[in-house]
Amino acid sequence: MQEVQIQVNGSACSVQVEPGTLLVDCLRGPLGLCGTHQGCDTAQCGACTVQVDGRAVKSCNVLAVQVAGRAVRTVEGLAPAQDRLHPMQQAFSKHHALQCGFCTPGFLMRAVSMADEPEALCDPIDPHWVRHALGGNLCRCTGYEGIVHAVCEGLVAMRRAGAA
Ligand code: FES
Ligand code: FES
Numbered sequence: 516m517q518e519v520q521i522q523v524n525g526s527a528c529s530v531q532v533e534p535g536t537l538l539v540d541c542l543r544g545p546l547g548l549c550g551t552h553q554g555c556d557t558a559q560c561g562a563c564t565v566q567v568d569g570r571a572v573k574s575c576n577v578l579a580v581q582v583a584g585r586a587v588r589t590v591e592g593l594a595p596a597q598d599r600l601h602p603m604q605q606a607f608s609k610h611h612a613l614q615c616g617f618c619t620p621g622f623l624m625r626a627v628s629m630a631d632e633p634e635a636l637c638d639p640i641d642p643h644w645v646r647h648a649l650g651g652n653l654c655r656c657t658g659y660e661g662i663v664h665a666v667c668e669g670l671v672a673m674r675r676a677g678a679a
Pocket of ligand 1: 552553554555556557558559560561562563564573574575576
């Protein structure tokens with residue numbers, strides 16, 4: 516076991532992990548952040564997507580020790596307050612962009628990371644770009660139509676609100 520310091524959702528955390536512990540297992544286990552889901556464990560489905568230093572990362576494809584000293588943001592860190600949703604969460608709700616919801620945390624974390632990409636400055640956002648950019652996230656309920664609408668609208672709402 517070794518001790519790793521990680522900033523998680525804005526708070527400094529110290530956690531004991533094995534050298535081979537995946538970030539997703541560290542988040543869902545000792546850190547108790549089960550909003551990050553675990554689907555394939557082979558970097559294909561995107562259910563485990565989180566942000567590391569603002570970039571979308573599949574947490575089943577990274578070791579916990581590799582994010583020592585870095586800032587990890589999970590779906591639990593999206594909403595600005597307990598009674599307020601993030602603009603991307605609002606857009607997912609408005610467009611019914613979830614069915615069983617298993618894929619939703621990963622889609623949300625990938626979607627908010629897209630705000631830093633140049634295509635996100637367009638208004639309206641190109642849905643073809645959104646579909647392509649979401650290619651690493653799978654929805655077994657095939658709710659893609661609503662997800663694409665939500666991401667297009669959510670990115671514009673994020674820009675207007677100055678949200679990250
Ligand atoms: S669980 Fe990580 S990509 Fe599927
Ligand atoms: S809403 Fe069920 S897997 Fe996407």
